Amino acid sequence: MPIRSIVAGILVGCALFAGPCLNRRAAAATEPAAIPSAAEVRQLLQQEPISVQTWPAWRGRLLAWIGDTNRHTDPAYDAARAFVQAQARGNELPPPLADDAFAWYLLGSVPLQPAGRPVGSAEGATAEKALRRSIKLDPNFARAHRNLAVALLLQASSGPKHQEALREMARARQLDPTLSAREPEVWAAALQHRYGDLERLSLQALAEEPGNIRFAHTAAFAVIYNDKRPGPRAPAVKAVLDRFPNDGTLVCLHGAALALDNDARAAQKELDRARSLGVDPAAVLSPELVRQIEKAAAPGPLEWALWGIGGFAGFYAAVMLLMAGTGVILAQRTRGSKALELLGDQPEELVREGQVIRSRGESALARLYSLALFTGLILFYVAIPFLVIGLLGVTALLLYAIFLLPRIPVKLVVLIFVIGGGMAWGVLKSIFTRPGSGSFGIPKTSADCPQVYQVLTEVAKRVDTEPVDEVYLAPGSSIGVHQEGRGPFGVLGVKRRVLTLGLSTMHFLTVSELKAILAHEYAHFSHRDTFYSRFIYQVHLSIEHALGGMADAIGKLNYVNPFYWFLWLYYKAYSLLAAGHSRSREFLADRMASSLYGADVFTSALTKVCTDGTLFEMTIYDNISRLLEEDKGFVNMYEAFRSFRNEQLNEQEREELYQKLLDEKGSLFASHPTFGERVEAIATMPRAEQTDTTSALQLFPNPEEIEKELTDFLTGFMHHVRQLQMQSAQS
Numbered sequence: 001m002p003i004r005s006i007v008a009g010i011l012v013g014c015a016l017f018a019g020p021c022l023n024r025r026a027a028a029a030t031e032p033a034a035i036p037s038a039a040e041v042r043q044l045l046q047q048e049p050i051s052v053q054t055w056p057a058w059r060g061r062l063l064a065w066i067g068d069t070n071r072h073t074d075p076a077y078d079a080a081r082a083f084v085q086a087q088a089r090g091n092e093l094p095p096p097l098a099d100d101a102f103a104w105y106l107l108g109s110v111p112l113q114p115a116g117r118p119v120g121s122a123e124g125a126t127a128e129k130a131l132r133r134s135i136k137l138d139p140n141f142a143r144a145h146r147n148l149a150v151a152l153l154l155q156a157s158s159g160p161k162h163q164e165a166l167r168e169m170a171r172a173r174q175l176d177p178t179l180s181a182r183e184p185e186v187w188a189a190a191l192q193h194r195y196g197d198l199e200r201l202s203l204q205a206l207a208e209e210p211g212n213i214r215f216a217h218t219a220a221f222a223v224i225y226n227d228k229r230p231g232p233r234a235p236a237v238k239a240v241l242d243r244f245p246n247d248g249t250l251v252c253l254h255g256a257a258l259a260l261d262n263d264a265r266a267a268q269k270e271l272d273r274a275r276s277l278g279v280d281p282a283a284v285l286s287p288e289l290v291r292q293i294e295k296a297a298a299p300g301p302l303e304w305a306l307w308g309i310g311g312f313a314g315f316y317a318a319v320m321l322l323m324a325g326t327g328v329i330l331a332q333r334t335r336g337s338k339a340l341e342l343l344g345d346q347p348e349e350l351v352r353e354g355q356v357i358r359s360r361g362e363s364a365l366a367r368l369y370s371l372a373l374f375t376g377l378i379l380f381y382v383a384i385p386f387l388v389i390g391l392l393g394v395t396a397l398l399l400y401a402i403f404l405l406p407r408i409p410v411k412l413v414v415l416i417f418v419i420g421g422g423m424a425w426g427v428l429k430s431i432f433t434r435p436g437s438g439s440f441g442i443p444k445t446s447a448d449c450p451q452v453y454q455v456l457t458e459v460a461k462r463v464d465t466e467p468v469d470e471v472y473l474a475p476g477s478s479i480g481v482h483q484e485g486r487g488p489f490g491v492l493g494v495k496r497r498v499l500t501l502g503l504s505t506m507h508f509l510t511v512s513e514l515k516a517i518l519a520h521e522y523a524h525f526s527h528r529d530t531f532y533s534r535f536i537y538q539v540h541l542s543i544e545h546a547l548g549g550m551a552d553a554i555g556k557l558n559y560v561n562p563f564y565w566f567l568w569l570y571y572k573a574y575s576l577l578a579a580g581h582s583r584s585r586e587f588l589a590d591r592m593a594s595s596l597y598g599a600d601v602f603t604s605a606l607t608k609v610c611t612d613g614t615l616f617e618m619t620i621y622d623n624i625s626r627l628l629e630e631d632k633g634f635v636n637m638y639e640a641f642r643s644f645r646n647e648q649l650n651e652q653e654r655e656e657l658y659q660k661l662l663d664e665k666g667s668l669f670a671s672h673p674t675f676g677e678r679v680e681a682i683a684t685m686p687r688a689e690q691t692d693t694t695s696a697l698q699l700f701p702n703p704e705e706i707e708k709e710l711t712d713f714l715t716g717f718m719h720h721v722r723q724l725q726m727q728s729a730q731s
Contacts, residue, residue: 036072055083104130105144108144111126112191143176145168146169150165216240223236237250256285265297267297323376327573381431426550426552439472451699453467456468456471469498472498472499481500481524482533506695512601520593606678616641
């Protein structure tokens with residue numbers, strides 16, 4: 001900021017010493033009792049402008065206010081000076097002003113007002129004539145003697161006039177001891193723009209009168225105005241400010257000094273501090289100067305960008321910590337013995353009229369989790385545009401830096417453009433990622449499997465939910481439900497309920513055990529778990545696609561890519577939160593199944609799914625892969641597995657597998673509780689009163705044909721995957 005422009009802007013500050021000090025006493029012991037407010041003065045001037053007719057009234061007011069130090073009455077004194085100046089004809093005032101010592105005093109003060117230029121001997125001589133007329137009419141008017149001393153000093157720094165000035169000041173102090181002996185010299189130096197002398201004289205006067213803040217103002221003013229002063233200005237003004245730390249005017253002047261020293265940011269802080277002290281900087285430094293300082297202090301585009309990045313990073317760091325922390329806290333209720341508390345106190349009746357009685361804790365925990373998960377989802381999608389802009393911005397900065405080089409490597413430019421654009425596109429398109437069908441297997445209608453659909457309808461009624469719309473037979477052991485629909489998150493259009501039944505498990509489950517498992521799965525519909533899981537899955541899928549897009553664009557360099565780590569950390573934090581929600585829903589679904597079909601039946605079913613079902617997938621998938629390498633395949637993989645299980649797996653090995661399940665350690669990131677936690681959580685629930693021990697496989701017509709159908713299905717699927725892997729390896 002140019003020094004001249006700042007100095008020009010500070011001209012308003014001349015009134016700090018020339019206005020109040022030349023017209024009224026520098027410091028009064030107490031404020032006059034009848035001093036009006038600035039608003040009252042403005043209103044009075046508007047209602048009763050100063051004129052020949054109103055002069056007697058205004059003369060009395062101005063004399064009564066002459067001790068005002070708060071500057072509220074400045075407009076009235078300005079108007080009075082303008083009035084007497086307009087009445088003057090040459091060097092004379094007309095009657096009745098001609099015989100008024102106060103009128104001549106005001107007229108003599110006019111040449112001593114700052115006007116942006118040095119005041120010299122000519123102005124001093126003009127002021128001298130009027131002030132001598134004032135003293136002639138009233139020899140005891142102390143301020144007229146003081147102002148005459150100033151006028152004489154403007155004309156001579158030595159000689160008779162200088163000596164007379166000293167005598168006039170002595171007379172003024174004799175008439176009014178509150179006046180300072182240093183005032184005429186200080187004001188004369190200020191009016192003549194002798195800023196070096198003004199600083200020195202003001203500091204001397206301040207040393208003699210430590211409580212006279214006017215001299216502090218003029219000292220600070222002299223430091224700022226003196227463009228020939230060597231070194232920084234702010235320390236000198238700060239030394240004066242330290243004497244009056246809560247003076248808003250000095251704070252403003254310190255701000256101006258900081259601006260002159262090219263520290264606009266610190267200057268802005270001082271202007272803000274002045275406002276907090278009740279002083280408007282624009283009234284001290286001029287509105288233009290204040291605007292210049294604020295403009296210079298405003299952050300530039302790069303700084304705004306850095307602040308934006310920092311704010312974004314800080315906000316989302318807090319969000320991720322909060323999600324992770326909430327996930328850890330809530331997880332304590334969904335792990336180990338704490339899961340028992342989740343189920344609440346056992347009521348006397350667990351089942352009434354064929355349906356389970358809900359626990360109060362279910363709805364409270366669901367609401368808490370739902371709020372947290374939904375908030376995390378919204379914040380993730382809000383972050384996507386910022387990530388895209390950030391990636392494009394970094395790309396642009398790298399390209400800009402390259403273009404500053406003496407020789408521009410074209411290949412590097414293209415590479416950066418492709419990588420940056422690729423990452424940005426990978427993140428952007430993750431918003432539009434849509435999950436494919438969650439169904440894997442062969443669809444079966446009620447006409448294909450009427451008994452299965454009959455069981456499904458029975459269980460749905462007991463769980464108090466609608467039956468599924470579609471059933472898929474899967475080759476493995478998985479049994480699960482999901483909900484599909486159109487639009488974002490599947491919330492539009494028809495919402496299809498889909499059940500996947502792993503046929504391998506049907507070989508080991510009884511009908512009662514299958515019903516217990518189905519009750520568990522249907523409970524996810526009843527508890528609206530499938531509604532929430534769509535959102536959780538969509539966030540996971542979007543982040544995975546975004547991470548995959550970055551990996552495709554930059555590869556291992558993602559280890560130093562902050563945008564990659566942001567997404568990775570968000571993924572982990574959200575997963576931690578979502579995992580606790582998922583575990584809580586599993587416990588509640590277990591409770592539903594155990595309440596309806598007996599804890600012993602559900603535990604038995606769960607054991608078979610976790611042991612025999614897992615064992616099936618551990619052995620059959622590897623065997624199919626090995627046979628495919630030999631261009632062979634199973635005719636009926638289920639028959640082969642039963643042979644292996646019954647003939648090659650002894651009781652000890654089965655027990656070891658079961659014990660391994662019980663010893664499984666839980667993870668905060670696991671979507672399901674451990675087998676041991678689930679068994680412990682329902683251990684005290686009632687046992688089944690009656691059971692149907694018929695094999696669940698008998699619910700299917702022609703089980704052997706279905707087994708062969710699924711064997712061909714899985715073999716064909718794995719063959720297709722194998723072909724894709726081979727093509728990818730060759731490319």
